[in-house]
Amino acid sequence: MIEDVKDRVFEFTNKSGIRYYQIPPTRNFLIENHDGKWIYWGLVHILGLTHDYVNKTTSGTFKLISIFSPDEMKMAHGMIDGNHETQFFK
Numbered sequence: 001m002i003e004d005v006k007d008r009v010f011e012f013t014n015k016s017g018i019r020y021y022q023i024p025p026t027r028n029f030l031i032e033n034h035d036g037k038w039i040y041w042g043l044v045h046i047l048g049l050t051h052d053y054v055n056k057t058t059s060g061t062f063k064l065i066s067i068f069s070p071d072e073m074k075m076a077h078g079m080i081d082g083n084h085e086t087q088f089f090k
Contacts, residue, residue, distance in 0.1 A: 002067055009047065009061050019058040021046050027065065029076065037088035040076035042067040 021028060030041040043065040050059045068076060074089045081087075 002064060005064055007063070009063055010044075011059070011061050013059040014052070014055070014057040015059070016057060018051050018053070018056055019049075021049060024048055024060075028062075029080065030062075030064070034088060036086065038077060038081055038086045039088045040068060040073045040080070 024046045026046050028044055028046050030044045032039045032041060044062040045065055047061045047063060051057075052059070070089060074087075077087055077089070
């Protein structure tokens, strides 16, 4: 699956809040907030960022590095977050 999209550049737009990353390109987790529960989907390279300071939003581009299996998603949450309240997989 990852081979099908490994060179594709994805985009996110107008995410609420100014989100800070190290200067791109930088590796980061691909995480989704699903009704207050965090899903650690995998790893990405953040390629570029744009901050809109008037509307307080963040947009950017990224490439997928890896997609986690469900077991890896659980392990990533445990290692990085550790809050049982935000665990998507129970």
